Amino acid sequence: MTFEDWIFALHVTMAALLVGSLVMSWIVVVSLLTTDTPGTTLSLHRVKLVATGATVIGLLGTISLGIWTAILRIDFHPWDGWVIAAYVLWGIATILLVRSFTEFDKSAQKARSLIASSETGPSAELVALNRTSTGLLLRALASLAIVLIVIDMIWKPGH
Amino acid sequence: MLAAIRPDEQSFALLLHLVGATIAFGGLLACATSLLLAHGEARLLRLGYFSLLLVTLPGWILMRLAGQWLFDQQNWSDLPSNLNDPAWLKIGFIVADWGGVLFLVSLVVGGIGVRRLQNGTGSSATLLRSTMAISLILAVAYAVAVWAMTGKPT
Numbered sequence: 001m002t003f004e005d006w007i008f009a010l011h012v013t014m015a016a017l018l019v020g021s022l023v024m025s026w027i028v029v030v031s032l033l034t035t036d037t038p039g040t041t042l043s044l045h046r047v048k049l050v051a052t053g054a055t056v057i058g059l060l061g062t063i064s065l066g067i068w069t070a071i072l073r074i075d076f077h078p079w080d081g082w083v084i085a086a087y088v089l090w091g092i093a094t095i096l097l098v099r100s101f102t103e104f105d106k107s108a109q110k111a112r113s114l115i116a117s118s119e120t121g122p123s124a125e126l127v128a129l130n131r132t133s134t135g136l137l138l139r140a141l142a143s144l145a146i147v148l149i150v151i152d153m154i155w156k157p158g159h
Numbered sequence: 160m161l162a163a164i165r166p167d168e169q170s171f172a173l174l175l176h177l178v179g180a181t182i183a184f185g186g187l188l189a190c191a192t193s194l195l196l197a198h199g200e201a202r203l204l205r206l207g208y209f210s211l212l213l214v215t216l217p218g219w220i221l222m223r224l225a226g227q228w229l230f231d232q233q234n235w236s237d238l239p240s241n242l243n244d245p246a247w248l249k250i251g252f253i254v255a256d257w258g259g260v261l262f263l264v265s266l267v268v269g270g271i272g273v274r275r276l277q278n279g280t281g282s283s284a285t286l287l288r289s290t291m292a293i294s295l296i297l298a299v300a301y302a303v304a305v306w307a308m309t310g311k312p313t
Contacts, residue, residue: 001310001311001312001313005310005311005312006310008309008310009305009306009307009309009310010306011309012305012306012309013302013305013306013309016180016181016184016301016302016305017302019181019184019185020181020184020185020187020188021185021188022185023181023182023184023185023186023188023189023214023218024185024186024188024189024192024210026185027185027186027189027206027210027214028189028206031206035202040200040202043196043197043200043202043203044202044203044206046196047189047192047193047196047203047206050188050192050196051188051189051192054188150174150177150178151174154170154173154174154177155167155170
């Protein structure tokens with residue numbers, strides 16, 4: 001394996017971590033839809049925190065190693081149209097994901113405050129935060145952007 | 160390199176293969192993390208097991224079928240025996256097939272564990288711990304397979 005092959009392989013491994021961590025956080029988000037107690041909410045948020053960490057590593061690793069790959073490879077360039085489309089989609093996905101992290105963090109904060117005031121039973125307000133439609137929409141759009149990046153990377157339109 | 164010279168007709172099979180693999184990988188990560196952080200909490204134990212059953216299993220089936228479709232499209236089986244078995248392809252098959260057997264074992268073991276948990280009969284901790292360990296091993300194996308299938312070491 002050449003140095004270029006290593007960078008490309010690590011780029012794709014980071015992309016797999018990114019998509020895998022998104023699948024993982026979707027599992028938690030779906031599970032939160034039927035969660036009404038602060039204890040369980042916080043437990044699920046612990047799992048989600050790991051997914052978020054993996055997503056951040058995946059986002060940073062994918063873009064940095066992807067640009068490096070585009071610089072190293074002679075058959076394409078960092079300024080090619082399909083590569084620029086990937087930068088734009090990556091930027092959109094990152095912004096949407098950061099906003100969705102903030103949105104879902106509200107239910108963790110509420111759960112902590114409920115536990116602090118010794119209210120450990122079901123809470124309607126917590127259910128509403130766990131089912132945040134804004135958070136779900138942001139996450140769905142971010143996932144769509146990531147899927148479009150994968151399609152862009154495979155078909156390389158214009159290349 | 161193969162990706163750069165791959166004909167467009169194979170792109171859809173590759174997309175399905177990648178989608179299946181990443182769904183399976185995400186399910187494994189969710190399973191391992193939930194079981195690791197559960198500390199006996201039933202909700203997380205069940206989440207861990209059902210991530211494996213409802214997410215990893217369909218992902219693994221899609222990944223394996225699309226991988227075989229890609230293998231057939233690229234006519235690997237028509238090549239002479241000294242050419243049709245490169246290391247990266249061997250790694251992919253080992254992880255998908257032998258890893259698949261290990262995955263099915265973890266599903267059965269975890270299923271018994273979850274059943275015991277629901278019925279309150281016997282200990283489920285060791286069984287679910289085994290499922291967690293297998294999920295971790297498989298998640299690492301999947302990462303190695305992704306690296307091997309893209310870097311294509313000789």
